[in-house]
Amino acid sequence: MNAISLRGVTRAYGTTPVLRGVDLDVESGAFAAILGVSGCGKSTLMRLIAGFDHVDGGTIDLGSVRVDDGHRALAPERRRVGYVPQEGALFPHLDVRANVAFGLPRRRRGQARVDELLDLVGIGGLQRHRPHELSGGQQQRVALARALATEPEVILLDEPFSALDPGLRAETRAEVRRAVKALGTTALLVTHDQDEALSCADLVAVLRDGVIVQAAPPRELYRAPSDVPLACFLGEANVVPATIEDGVAQTPLGPVRLRDAAGEGARGVVVLRPEELTLTAAGRDAGGANAEVGAVEFYGHDARVELRLDDPAGALPLIVRTGGHDAPEVGQRVVCAVGADGHFVGDGHAPDDLGRGTGTVAAA
Amino acid sequence: MPGPTATPVSVPAAPLGGACRRGWRGRRTGAPGGLLLAGLGVAALSLLPIVFLVLEVRGVSLSEAHRLLFRPRIGRLLTNTLGLVAASTVLCAVVGVAAAWCVERTELPGRRVWMVLLVLPLAIPEFVSSFGWVSFLPGLRGFGGALLVTVVAYYPFVFLPVAAVLRGTNPALEEVARGMGLSGWRAFWRVTLPQLRLPVLGGGLIIALHLLAEYGAFAQLRFPTFATEIYVEYQLGFDGASAAVLSLVLVLLSLALLTAEVAARGRGRYARVGGGATRPHRRVRLGRRAAAVLGGLTLLVVLALGVPLSALVYWVLQGSSSTLPSSSVWGATVTTLEYAAAAAAVTTVLALPVALLSVRYRGAAGRGIERTTYVPRALPGVVIGLAMVSFSLRSAHGLYQTSTLLVLAYAILFLPLAIIALRGPLAQVTPRIEDVARSLGLGPVRAFLRTTFPLLRSGIGAGAGLVFLSTVTELTGTLLLRPTGTETLATRFWTYASSLSYGAAAPYAAVMVGISALPAYLLIRRVDEAGA
Numbered sequence: 001m002n003a004i005s006l007r008g009v010t011r012a013y014g015t016t017p018v019l020r021g022v023d024l025d026v027e028s029g030a031f032a033a034i035l036g037v038s039g040c041g042k043s044t045l046m047r048l049i050a051g052f053d054h055v056d057g058g059t060i061d062l063g064s065v066r067v068d069d070g071h072r073a074l075a076p077e078r079r080r081v082g083y084v085p086q087e088g089a090l091f092p093h094l095d096v097r098a099n100v101a102f103g104l105p106r107r108r109r110g111q112a113r114v115d116e117l118l119d120l121v122g123i124g125g126l127q128r129h130r131p132h133e134l135s136g137g138q139q140q141r142v143a144l145a146r147a148l149a150t151e152p153e154v155i156l157l158d159e160p161f162s163a164l165d166p167g168l169r170a171e172t173r174a175e176v177r178r179a180v181k182a183l184g185t186t187a188l189l190v191t192h193d194q195d196e197a198l199s200c201a202d203l204v205a206v207l208r209d210g211v212i213v214q215a216a217p218p219r220e221l222y223r224a225p226s227d228v229p230l231a232c233f234l235g236e237a238n239v240v241p242a243t244i245e246d247g248v249a250q251t252p253l254g255p256v257r258l259r260d261a262a263g264e265g266a267r268g269v270v271v272l273r274p275e276e277l278t279l280t281a282a283g284r285d286a287g288g289a290n291a292e293v294g295a296v297e298f299y300g301h302d303a304r305v306e307l308r309l310d311d312p313a314g315a316l317p318l319i320v321r322t323g324g325h326d327a328p329e330v331g332q333r334v335v336c337a338v339g340a341d342g343h344f345v346g347d348g349h350a351p352d353d354l355g356r357g358t359g360t361v362a363a364a
Numbered sequence: 365m366p367g368p369t370a371t372p373v374s375v376p377a378a379p380l381g382g383a384c385r386r387g388w389r390g391r392r393t394g395a396p397g398g399l400l401l402a403g404l405g406v407a408a409l410s411l412l413p414i415v416f417l418v419l420e421v422r423g424v425s426l427s428e429a430h431r432l433l434f435r436p437r438i439g440r441l442l443t444n445t446l447g448l449v450a451a452s453t454v455l456c457a458v459v460g461v462a463a464a465w466c467v468e469r470t471e472l473p474g475r476r477v478w479m480v481l482l483v484l485p486l487a488i489p490e491f492v493s494s495f496g497w498v499s500f501l502p503g504l505r506g507f508g509g510a511l512l513v514t515v516v517a518y519y520p521f522v523f524l525p526v527a528a529v530l531r532g533t534n535p536a537l538e539e540v541a542r543g544m545g546l547s548g549w550r551a552f553w554r555v556t557l558p559q560l561r562l563p564v565l566g567g568g569l570i571i572a573l574h575l576l577a578e579y580g581a582f583a584q585l586r587f588p589t590f591a592t593e594i595y596v597e598y599q600l601g602f603d604g605a606s607a608a609v610l611s612l613v614l615v616l617l618s619l620a621l622l623t624a625e626v627a628a629r630g631r632g633r634y635a636r637v638g639g640g641a642t643r644p645h646r647r648v649r650l651g652r653r654a655a656a657v658l659g660g661l662t663l664l665v666v667l668a669l670g671v672p673l674s675a676l677v678y679w680v681l682q683g684s685s686s687t688l689p690s691s692s693v694w695g696a697t698v699t700t701l702e703y704a705a706a707a708a709a710v711t712t713v714l715a716l717p718v719a720l721l722s723v724r725y726r727g728a729a730g731r732g733i734e735r736t737t738y739v740p741r742a743l744p745g746v747v748i749g750l751a752m753v754s755f756s757l758r759s760a761h762g763l764y765q766t767s768t769l770l771v772l773a774y775a776i777l778f779l780p781l782a783i784i785a786l787r788g789p790l791a792q793v794t795p796r797i798e799d800v801a802r803s804l805g806l807g808p809v810r811a812f813l814r815t816t817f818p819l820l821r822s823g824i825g826a827g828a829g830l831v832f833l834s835t836v837t838e839l840t841g842t843l844l845l846r847p848t849g850t851e852t853l854a855t856r857f858w859t860y861a862s863s864l865s866y867g868a869a870a871p872y873a874a875v876m877v878g879i880s881a882l883p884a885y886l887l888i889r890r891v892d893e894a895g896a
Contacts, residue, residue, distance in 0.1 A: 047799075050799065050802075050803055051802070051803075052799050052802070075802075075807070075808075076799070076802035076803050077802050077803070077804075077805045077806055077807055077811075078805075079803070081803055082803060082804075083799060083800055083803035085796045085799065085800065086796075087794075087796075089794055089796035089797050089799075089800055090797075091797055091800075091801075091815055092797075092819065093818045093819055102801065102804055102814075103801075103804025103805050103806070143800075146800070146804070147800075147803070147804070149804075150804055150805055152803075156803075
């Protein structure tokens with residue numbers, strides 16, 4: 001059963017449409033993420049689900065209850081939706097204990113329940129602290145414990161990690177996921193960080209220009225994005241022109257096998273991630289295309305190599321990630337081959353920046 | 365622990381049972397209907413005086429209005445009023461800036477003491493300080509007297525904000541100017557002074573509005589202005605028409621001032637570019653000039669504090685030798701405190717929805733409501749008093765000469781103080797915490813009361829305190845609206861002072877000054893802490 005179900009949700013501010021028909025289903029117990037650049041409407045979507053704002057059109061169902069149909073909306077306090085906003089928004093006048101116990105009925109505000117929740121999010125023993133005495137990560141965990149205290153059906157996480165420094169972010173993220181999963185609560189995380197969405201969600205829905213362009217499990221989304229800009233948004237990608245012949249894609253890199261079938265004769269591009277390409281020194285006949293190394297960024301554990309293909313149709317720039325141990329030198333001649341099945345995007349889907357060769361990450 | 369999915373959904377079967385009614389969802393502003401309604405009510409209350417002033421004026425025929433307006437007396441009132449406003453405001457600005465610079469930027473000995481002494485005149489109501497002067501120098505009359513008394517009473521309105529800015533600005537600005545070869549004096553003129561434009565304008569506006577509204581001080585100094593004339597004409601002949609026409613002129617003058625101030629303020633914002641902690645300014649060595657500076661400041665303090673306070677002490681001592689009805693001082697004090705407490709409570713309650721609308725919902729409705737509540741700033745107490753009399757006589761008979769009407773008048777008069785005091789703390793409270801409280805199962809009102817409201821205590825306290833103290837020293841409106849037989853400290857004082865019974869009047873003034881000293885002290889502490 002779906003814990004959250006949106007159908008054709010629209011919302012405009014004045015004459016500016018923010019959401020233009022959002023469809024989304026999140027299964028009960030899943031950890032889902034909505035990924036989008038800032039200003040794409042993801043916070044608006046979250047506020048609609050929480051009930052702080054109301055849809056112009058479309059419907060929102062939580063479980064079997066229709067909470068908003070564009071005419072009438074259920075008040076937020078009756079939706080059983082927990083909410084963890086950016087920066088935590090702890091009640092500054094209350095200590096940790098009182099924050100966590102805030103939503104509990106008086107008879108259940110016992111010490112035991114609060115202890116249990118704080119242990120669950122990994123910060124037992126901070127009961128008497130005031131919000132300003134906590135670190136950013138601790139504040140987020142208290143906010144999570146507070147939201148989980150009332151045993152909501154759904155918990156909404158609105159960019160809860162973006163204010164934390166990178167090391168703390170990964171740790172807090174893992175802790176939050178573990179706590180939410182332990183209770184079996186359905187979670188919806190809003191974020192602009194691709195790594196965050198891909199690493200902690202079971203389902204990632206990409207919101208762009210007010211619509212969900214694709215909703216899929218992280219691996220599928222990364223491997224088979226529905227269009228080129230999305231591919232580039234999710235991570236660096238080589239976008240190579242291709243034609244389908246004999247069931248494989250003919251590209252300047254040679255024939256590339258495809259993960260999904262494509263119509264014979266179709267023209268379009270193949271999306272190849274930098275780590276899906278392999279390099280060998282020129283001369284050893286390994287099959288592939290000849291190229292020259294243009295630049296190398298060496299990171300130790302791996303290296304990012306920019307190549308220039310000796311392609312008659314025009315020198316095509318490519319990006320390859322190789323292990324740090326066999327990173328080539330600038331100017332070296334190499335052979336570039338495809339080490340994995342490719343993902344084909346036909347012309348019909350591909351927007352205008354098709355022939356650019358290399359897509360760059362929109363918001364790395 | 366059982367998973368939350370196992371808990372039954374507590375939402376009723378009819379899914380939209382307790383739903384928000386869409387019609388009440390102000391779509392543009394997003395403001396809840398109840399809040400909007402409350403705000404509109406407060407705005408309507410604020411417009412009450414203007415509406416009834418206009419109603420009174422409409423009762424006057426055109427030829428009558430012409431006769432009332434174009435007589436030599438009006439010309440003289442206009443020169444008196446405008447001349448005093450111009451001269452006193454400019455002098456206050458000069459005195460205030462000079463004193464603030466001496467305290468903040470020179471190696472003045474005992475500067476904390478000076479700071480306190482220079483702000484304390486704020487604790488003395490103008491009609492009390494003019495009483496002090498007149499009781500010592502009965503010959504102090506007319507323009508010169510009025511100018512002297514108002515300058516020494518009002519310069520702190522410029523001194524305080526200027527001192528705060530002088531302390532807060534980045535010293536590097538002046539150092540850069542000096543590095544470019546400007547002399548100290550030219551650096552002050554070209555770098556420091558422009559930064560003082562906003563505090564000087566703000567303080568000057570407050571002074572000018574006070575001067576337009578002041579009745580008590582000018583009545584004692586026998587210096588007729590619009591405000592005194594309105595009161596006299598109303599008292600003498602119950603001449604509603606003439607008083608109303610003059611009131612309208614006075615309101616237009618105030619509105620012109622407010623508009624001029626907005627225009628002069630412009631879009632200027634003196635942003636601090638770049639971060640870093642504020643370094644204290646290097647202080648100017650006074651050297652041989654120390655004597656002159658100390659002499660000047662001493663003179664200012666003697667004029668502003670010494671004369672009125674010693675007059676009070678002198679007359680209290682004189683009075684106590686005669687038969688002093690101390691029980692009536694006690695009674696008037698209790699009455700005054702009761703009115704002040706009622707005014708503070710009512711005003712704060714009225715200010716809350718307006719502040720919420722203006723800070724949380726910046727829509728057209730919220731902005732309009734907030735601006736409307738500032739309209740009474742342009743209405744002197746005497747005008748609000750007269751308008752409320754007109755309101756009670758025309759539309760609300762039951763209210764005439766009741767304490768309810770008086771408290772309402774106080775609320776209209778002092779609402780801007782309470783709103784401004786609430787705005788700052790409210791802006792610092794993120795509305796998100798109310799969202800969170802809603803998602804934890806609280807209804808909108810309980811969510812507000814349990815999250816935002818406790819965080820507004822400082823603002824509520826400050827606003828209520830300001831209203832309380834302004835009410836204690838309010839004279840004109842109280843004289844016009846008080847129920848028969850009700851005597852506050854201000855009205856008792858006024859009765860005795862007007863009949864030249866200085867000894868009998870002084871104890872009432874002393875109590876008022878004692879009560880007002882507290883906020884002045886708090887103000888000083890705030891400015892002191894802001895920089896130190």
